[in-house]
Structures are given as C-alpha cells and as structure tokens.
Amino acid sequence: MMDELFTVGLAVVTLLFFRWSFRHLPEEKWQFVASIPRLKKAEGRWQGVNLTFYGLFNAAGYTLGAAIVILLTCAAGMPLALTLGLIGLVLAVCMPGSRLIARVVERKKHTFSVGGASFLGIMILPPLLLALRPVATAVWEVPLPLMVYMASFAIAYCWGEGIGRLACISFGCCYGKPLSALPPGLRKCFGRWHFIFEGKTRKISYADELDGVAVVPIQAMTAILYCVTALVSLYLYLKSHLTAAFLLALGVSQLWRFASEFLRADHRGRGKISAYQWMSLVAVGYGLVVASSGAAGAAPGVTVRITEGLSVFWDPLMLLCIQALWLAAFLYTGRSEVTGATIEFHVHRRLI
Numbered sequence: 001m002m003d004e005l006f007t008v009g010l011a012v013v014t015l016l017f018f019r020w021s022f023r024h025l026p027e028e029k030w031q032f033v034a035s036i037p038r039l040k041k042a043e044g045r046w047q048g049v050n051l052t053f054y055g056l057f058n059a060a061g062y063t064l065g066a067a068i069v070i071l072l073t074c075a076a077g078m079p080l081a082l083t084l085g086l087i088g089l090v091l092a093v094c095m096p097g098s099r100l101i102a103r104v105v106e107r108k109k110h111t112f113s114v115g116g117a118s119f120l121g122i123m124i125l126p127p128l129l130l131a132l133r134p135v136a137t138a139v140w141e142v143p144l145p146l147m148v149y150m151a152s153f154a155i156a157y158c159w160g161e162g163i164g165r166l167a168c169i170s171f172g173c174c175y176g177k178p179l180s181a182l183p184p185g186l187r188k189c190f191g192r193w194h195f196i197f198e199g200k201t202r203k204i205s206y207a208d209e210l211d212g213v214a215v216v217p218i219q220a221m222t223a224i225l226y227c228v229t230a231l232v233s234l235y236l237y238l239k240s241h242l243t244a245a246f247l248l249a250l251g252v253s254q255l256w257r258f259a260s261e262f263l264r265a266d267h268r269g270r271g272k273i274s275a276y277q278w279m280s281l282v283a284v285g286y287g288l289v290v291a292s293s294g295a296a297g298a299a300p301g302v303t304v305r306i307t308e309g310l311s312v313f314w315d316p317l318m319l320l321c322i323q324a325l326w327l328a329a330f331l332y333t334g335r336s337e338v339t340g341a342t343i344e345f346h347v348h349r350r351l352i
Contacts, residue, residue: 002306003238007231014162014227022220025053025169028199033334035341048341055334057167062091062329063322065160067313068230072152072237075309076302079140082132084321086149089128091325094121095332105268105275114164115257115276118157122250122283125153126290145302147242150290154249155233161253162226167333168219169195172202176216177265190216201339208265216263225256240304243291250287254280 024030033053037046066087073083094117101116102108129146136144168174179187179194194214197204205211229252236245257280261268268274312318 003235006306006310007235007238010234011231014231018220018223018227021166021169022217025166026172026195026197028202030170031172031199031202032336032339032341035343037343041342044344046343046345048343050336050339050341051330051334052336053170054167054173054336055330055332057170058164058333059326059329061160061162061164061167063326064163065156066091066325067322068156068159068234069149069152070312070318071306071309072155072234072304073148073309074312075238075304075306076148076152077142077308078144078148079136079142080312080318082136082140082142082144086128086132090121090125090153093124094118095329113276114161115279118161118253119276119279119283121153121157122286125150145242146290147246148302150287151233151237151242151246151249154246154253154287155230155237158226158230158233158249158253162223162230165219165223165226172197172199172204172211173266174219174264175204175208175210175266176218176263178210179214179216181265182216186216190214193217195220203266203338206338207267210265215265218260218263222256222260226253229253238304238306240302242302247287247291251284254283254287 030053033051033056035048035050037048039047041047069087070080070083074080097120098113098117101120102113105113105116126146129144129149133144136142165174175197176195179190182190195217196214197211199205199211202211204215229249233245233249236242236248258277261274261277268276
C-alpha cells in the first residue's frame with residue numbers, strides 16, 4: 001500500500017505544479033529570478049548579471065533526479081556512500097559534457113544540451129558500474145547488480161528532464177513550430193492548446209522572432225510524457241520489475257526525443273535527422289544490449305522497500321548534500337550569458 005500512496009502522491013503534486021507552470025511560465029516576468037549588480041557604470045547605474053528561472057528549474061531537475069536515484073537504490077539495499085559517489089561521477093561528466101556537445105553539434109558556446117548530457121550518462125554508466133563492482137564487493141560486500149542502478153538512473157532521468165522542461169518554457173528555448181507551419185490536421189489539434197511566449201530576451205524571440213506567435217507546446221508535451229513514464233516505471237521498480245522499469249523509461253524518453261524534434265523549430269544542428277536524434281536511437285539500442293547481457297542480470301534476490309529508501313532523507317547531512325547540489329546546479333546553469341541587465345538604484349525620499 002505504501003508503494004501506491006507514494007506514487008499517487010507524486011502524481012498529484014506534479015499535476016498541480018504543471019497546471020500552474022504551463023499557464024504562467026510563458027509570461028515575460030517568469031524569465032529572470034534576479035539581477036545582481038557587478039560593475040558600476042556612469043550616472044549611478046550598474047551592469048548586472050541575470051539569474052534565471054531556467055537555472056532554477058534545471059537545478060530542481062538535477063536535484064530531484066539525484067534524490068530519486070538515492071531513494072530507489074537505497075530502497076533496494078544498496079550502500080548510500082556508493083550511490084552518492086556514483087552520482088558525483090556521472091554529474092561530473094554530464095554537466096560539462098552538456099555544454100561541450102552543444103558546442104560541437106550546434107556551434108554555440110553559451111548553451112546546454114540535455115540530450116547530449118543524457119546520452120553521455122547512458123553510455124558511461126554500464127562500464128562505470130562494472131569497474132566499481134570489485135570495489136563494492138570488497139568494501140560493502142554487495143554484488144552491485146547493474147539493473148538496480150540502470151533502472152534507477154533511467155527513472156531519475158525521466159523525472160529530472162520532465163521537471164527540467166519547465167526551464168525551457170521559462171527561457172523560451174527548445175520551442176515548437178508555429179501552428180501556421182503545421183498541416184491542417186495538426187493545426188486544428190493544437191488550436192486550443194499551444195504556447196504564446198512574451199518578451200524580447202527569450203530565445204524564441206532573438207533566434208526566430210516567434211514571440212507573440214502560437215507555437216506547438218512541445219516542452220509541456222515532453223514534461224507530461226516523461227513524468228508519466230517516470231511514475232509508471234517507478235511503480236514497476238517498487239514491485240521489483242527492474243528490467244521492465246529500465247526499458248520503459250529509456251525507450252519512451254529516447255524514442256520521444258527522436259520523434260519530438262520533428263515538431264521543434266529551434267536549431268538542432270545540420271541535417272534532416274539531427275545528431276541528437278541519432279544519439280537517442282543509439283541509446284535505445286545500447287540499452288537493449290545492456291538489459292539482455294549477462295553482466296546486467298535480473299538482480300535476483302533484490303527486494304525493494306520504499307520505507308528504507310525514504311528513511312535516508314531523515315539524515316540532516318543528506319538534506320545538506322541535496323541543497324548543495326541544487327545550489328551548484330543553479331549557479332552553473334542559472335547565470336545567463338546571453339542576456340544582460342542595467343540596474344539603477346534610488347531612495348524613496350518620502351519614506352525617510
């Protein structure tokens with residue numbers, strides 16, 4: 001019963017959060033969290049650095065993803081220290097890798113690629129787990145079943161990117177095609193459900209001048225599909241169907257990434273089939289090989305207990321680690337390099 005209550009509770013909270021987000025985040029005021037003055041200019045004005053809701057939601061995605069991995073692996077009896085070390089290694093590769101891949105594929109130095117980061121994570125995780133197996137056996141005396149971690153990371157990725165897509169709505173990136181460019185059938189389908197972005201500092205405006213234009217709500221579609229997939233996969237995992245949970249989360253997320261790009265209008269690199277789409281297909285094939293290999297195994301004897309996973313978060317040190325991860329991710333992804341600010345301060349004389 002605890003498994004059902006936990007899954008339904010997550011679903012309700014996510015639904016309410018998405019309902020608010022889809023309605024308000026396309027508005028202009030939801031792009032910047034704050035502007036921090038850095039250099040003083042003439043006439044008492046300051047040059048500022050913008051902190052964005054893009055970074056806030058991305059940080060939330062990273063943090064929730066990490067929390068899901070910790071919850072699920074500890075629920076399966078895996079050592080917490082091993083899980084934390086593995087999360088640190090994966091993030092150390094994928095966070096800078098997301099910028100490097102965007103630079104190579106899109107020829108842009110100041111952007112991030114979630115698709116590139118996820119591809120890196122999928123590719124490095126199995127060999128990393130195999131390399132850590134002797135360590136886990138020697139230090140913690142656990143067999144380190146690969147599918148426990150592969151399924152946990154796949155579910156966490158779905159959940160994290162589902163929440164992270166709200167960052168794209170706020171910044172106006174990863175946007176869909178204008179409804180006027182769609183075939184009549186699709187145009188009618190999205191006639192009542194679309195996004196109209198406001199603000200000249202959003203990517204949809206400065207890259208394609210599509211602010212004020214009805215576009216396909218591709219970010220919302222991705223967020224809903226990924227979080228629903230994460231919830232179903234999570235429930236399968238809690239019932240010890242680890243391989244099914246892994247394949248569902250990986251297959252839906254990567255195949256949708258391939259299909260959804262045909263509805264996107266932002267630049268995704270050259271070619272009718274983008275590099276990101278090829279990455280998603282390779283990731284699915286790679287995941288099938290890993291799931292069917294003898295090294296992955298079916299994790300026999302692993303029992304998942306949600307209460308054991310939840311108990312980890314009663315430790316204040318764990319909560320501080322989660323907060324530190326959120327802050328690091330926010331500072332890394334939330335400082336806008338493509339927008340600036342001019343700040344002016346004054347005194348309200350009548351209130352002195």
